[in-house]
Amino acid sequence: MNPPDPIEGAAGLFALDPTVAHLNHGSYGAMPIEVSWAQDAFRAEQEADPDAFFWELPGRVAAARTALARLLGADPAGLALLSNVTEAVAVALDSIPFAPGDEILVTDHGYGVVNLAAERRAAECGATVRTVPVPLDSADPAEAVLAAVTPRTRAAILDKITSPTARELATPALLRALADRGVVTLVDAAHAPGMLPVALDVEPADFWFGNLHKWAFAPRPTALLAVSAPWRTRVRPLTYSWEHAGGFPGNVEWRGTADYTGWLAAPAALALLERLGLDRVREHNARLAGYGQRQLVERAGLAALPLSPGVAMAAVRLPAGVAEVEEQVRPLMEAVRDRLGARVAVRPWPGGGVLRVSAQVYNRPDEYRTLADGLAKLLTAL
Template sequence: MSEGDLVTAPRPPALPDGRPALHAWTLDPGLRHLNHGSFGGVPAVAQERQNALRAEMERAPVVWFSTLPERLAEARTEIAGRLRTDAKDLALVPNASAGASVVFAALAARPGGDIVVTDHGYGAVTMGAERLARRWGSRVRTARVPLAADADEACRAVLAEVDDEVALIVLDQITSATARRLPVDRVGAEAARRGITLLVDGAHAPGLLAAPLAGLDCDAWVGNLHKWGCAPRGSAVLVARGPLRDELYPLIDSWGAAEPFPDRFDHQGTLDVTGCLAASTALRFVDDTWGWDTARRYMDELAEYGARVIAEAFARAAGAPPEPVDVGMPVPGMRLVRLPDGLGTSRLAADALRDRAPAELGVEAAFTSFDGLGYLRLSAHVYNTPEDYEHFAADCVPAVARWARAARA
């Protein structure tokens, strides 16, 4: 890296009383948490809100469940405002994959109607698309999008798989394994022109993008609130527009089945939906403490700094210049760092590194795989600091380099 490429460490945000942001979370101090993107991290104030709601539920279950639909409707309205979309189009679901499953279950049988996904797609959602294709007697076509593809190239790669036999396109707004965007707006415009259903997997988008649905033409969009939004797990949204919305039903039939969309999703029997009710507490906490624009800017600057520091450390360990990873359409707050040869060559191999890291490195980190190569995926939040990444570079990179040498031996 040349002197002109140096990235300055951003100043970590603090709480109003001057303490580090991490003090607002209950994360294990014995670990460094560098993988917010997988399961998020719930601030204490949102945990307290959820615990209070659970206590209220247990004090008077009959009262709780009889009034729950109204409370969920209120929660939907606030969440929709945060996502800058219309509450009448937004339903609450357990997670983004559940929302995708709702869409797959609703689509009318299209014998021979093919489904287009990409090689960056989230595995669970792609599996759902494959199961739908088996029901339809059709096939899944996988668009190969180079990691460094810009918006034009990525759009061409997806649309190259689209013809008159295609009934559904499933496209990630932000990819999980490769931490990049895909041109959902451009593909959406073309899908609408051709009358092809488009499902956008925006699992990582809420909180990370200011207005993830702005200018987006799609039939359905799903997003997790428990990732960058910091809501309790089990809180996600399904946004549907157009004719498809009236065909969408919860995965569990309950007494609200006759209600219109999205009201029928507020009737889910005896499920614990306190995570959804506490989601706005988490969203407001970040907004009231730092402001989401400030938080996002810090996350992005920190992820960039962390990627440079760690890439340099891997280069020193290998005796080679650092090789920045070009993802074509970068994502704020997320970066990829190439792992040494021999590591993360498959999803299972990458998952094994993830499971090994807490015990041997003292970190929770995301290791991913794409096209036979392994990567460290950085996903920063406000509780992370430059020192977290400096520690990984100094103390963890040498160990990972040893893992690589052992794997190649």
């Protein structure tokens, strides 16, 4: 697999430290300089006349939400701006009436905090959480999920793109199959906005939530929660506000004197992506991630995990005994940073941890080659 041609001028859009290979965009994203300027302008406006700013804020948030809806092909009335996926999953879980004996399905590829949120909600209601193991090399992860459904299954939380392993899991076909079985579906699409073409009218999830500060260039923290029409009147906000009586989406968006400037600047991030060319950015990043994985396989001798089409992240399996437990993860990531000058994501996994690299328009092919060569030596020394 050959690397893609660079997008001219794209690297200069960011304020990243040039002495570090930032190969972990999937964890925290990176905000372009011009988007930070847009947010700074909103902050300056807020401080110049706070009364006017907050008086006009609900309408401006609604306008931002409408502008962002086109990124998901969604009805703005079914969207709410929130801080992040962690907050969105709490809203979604709190809106579902669970009964004693109900089951919430999650997978062992799910994001840890999201699974913890399910456990807390289940404990409050007398429900249980069941973790579905999905083999790392599974050709069709949907089979394991559907096989785990029982008459007690009330809800399933599934990743659109799994965080540790960069696999597509919540496909439209799987969501439809779960809906046919009467299962409420919650899709953790933390990595989808900006990375993948999203059309929520063909992804029949009851609750769908994704971060905009990862692949959509928005300020941190910015996320969207999409709620299907039957659930919108039942959404329970985590806090009360003056907008509560108006119902969704305002009842979950408004939280008094919080910092809303990131939300207001998010349309500027979308405009930048569209100026660069969304399809061009997506194709570049997916190809570069695949190239990066190939270098880790060929130069470092690591085993590739399955790649999902269009995904700008790729994962490899570390040798047995490396990063198998959480206590081994941070030292390895620090060693990669200190000795190799690179940022990567590592997650523990029995039999050998999982290392994930991301690809964004500021990355270069040589960064992955350098990482792979250095990792080969680093792992030998462990």
